[in-house]
Amino acid sequence: MDGLKESFSISASGMRAQSTRLRHVAENIANTDTPGYRRKRVSFESEFGSFGQVKVGKVSLDQSELPLVHDPSHPLADENGHYEGSNVNSILEIADSREAQRGYEANLKMFDQTRKMTSALLDLLRR
Amino acid sequence: MFASIGIFKAASAKASYATKLQSLTAKNIANSDTPGYKAVGMEAFNKAGFQGNAGIVQKTTLIGHQVRNDRGLEGGFRVIETGGEASRNGNTVSLEEEILNSALLKHEHDIALSAYRSGLTLLRAAIGRKG
Numbered sequence: 001m002d003g004l005k006e007s008f009s010i011s012a013s014g015m016r017a018q019s020t021r022l023r024h025v026a027e028n029i030a031n032t033d034t035p036g037y038r039r040k041r042v043s044f045e046s047e048f049g050s051f052g053q054v055k056v057g058k059v060s061l062d063q064s065e066l067p068l069v070h071d072p073s074h075p076l077a078d079e080n081g082h083y084e085g086s087n088v089n090s091i092l093e094i095a096d097s098r099e100a101q102r103g104y105e106a107n108l109k110m111f112d113q114t115r116k117m118t119s120a121l122l123d124l125l126r127r
Numbered sequence: 128m129f130a131s132i133g134i135f136k137a138a139s140a141k142a143s144y145a146t147k148l149q150s151l152t153a154k155n156i157a158n159s160d161t162p163g164y165k166a167v168g169m170e171a172f173n174k175a176g177f178q179g180n181a182g183i184v185q186k187t188t189l190i191g192h193q194v195r196n197d198r199g200l201e202g203g204f205r206v207i208e209t210g211g212e213a214s215r216n217g218n219t220v221s222l223e224e225e226i227l228n229s230a231l232l233k234h235e236h237d238i239a240l241s242a243y244r245s246g247l248t249l250l251r252a253a254i255g256r257k258g
Contacts, residue, residue, distance in 0.1 A: 003146040007153040014157030021160075044161040052154030054161055103159055106222050110153040113229055117149060120240050121142070124247070 004121075006051050007114040013053035014107035017044055020056045022100040028088045029097075035069075035076050037086035038062055039093075062087055138243040144172050144204060145236035151206065152229045155220045163217040166210035168228070172235075 024040045031037040038061040047053040064087050072081030151167050158164040210219025 003143075003150040007146075007150040010150065010153045010157045014153075014159075017157070018160075044158070046158060046161055046164065052150075052157065054157045099160070102222065103156075106156045106159065106226060107153075109226065110149075110156050110229060113233055114149060114153065117146065117233065117236055120237065124240060124244060 004114055004118050008111065010052050010054075011107045011111040011114065013047070013055065015104055015111070017054050017056050018100045018104040018107065022097060022104070024059065025093050025097045025100060029090065029093050031086060032088045032090055034086050035074075036066065036084050037088065038066070039086070039088045132246070134242060134246040138239045138246065141172065141239035142236055142243070144169070145232045145239065147204060148232045149229065149236075152225050152232070155225050156222065159218065159220040159222055159225075161218060164220065165208050166220045166225075167206055168209035169204045169206055 021042055021044075024042055028039045041060050041062055043057045043060075044054050045057045047055045066084040066087050068082040069085040070080075070082050071077060074083050076083040148169050151169065155166045155168075208219075211221055211224070213219045
């Protein structure tokens with residue numbers, strides 16, 4: 001039964017990590033037009049000393065160049081009419097969100113299967 | 128007492144194999160986006176050398192023979208690396224492969240439990256109790 005209890009916490013950690021990832025994707029998308037915003041990136045890592053759980057590592061900011069947007073009427077525009085936009089690429093973020101969803105569903109499926117196996121095992125006692 | 132009866136021993140070994148494989152599969156799926164992670168699995172059940180009344184027997188390899196990608200024994204079964212080609216971040220997990228494997232092992236688990244249950248039914252009949 002030990003193996004099955006481990007499976008529950010492993011799958012739960014996977015779901016938690018994917019939903020944190022999705023949260024950061026949502027933050028990036030919401031801030032696509034915020035001047036000076038750098039997109040957030042997270043990387044997963046295996047939790048140290050556990051039996052296979054995953055956790056979200058440190059959040060880092062994408063250091064690629066911020067594009068200059070030309071709009072003289074913007075309050076932050078400099079003398080040439082440019083201001084720094086954000087380096088969020090909507091297509092990339094949508095693709096990332098799809099991956100996060102897929103990962104989440106796969107973990108959920110594993111969780112459900114573990115639950116079914118535990119329940120079948122306990123069923124043996126019932127007859 | 129049950130451990131000495133063949134059908135219970137075989138069924139519980141198979142069920143135990145399935146649950147350990149389930150936990151490895153869950154680990155692979157949870158780490159499907161972890162950079163550098165290598166997918167793991169176990170050797171086939173019959174290769175592990177289950178032999179009737181003797182229980183789980185490790186098949187002996189030649190002395191000095193190095194089992195490739197051997198990651199150690201887990202409860203009598205050998206854990207091995209089973210990943211395919213690595214993606215750009217070094218991860219070797221294939222989600223489709225893992226989901227397929229989990230469906231197969233669930234099936235094996237169900238078969239093992241059915242065998243166990245029918246053994247119990249026979250035992251009950253033998254001692255004269257119904258159901």
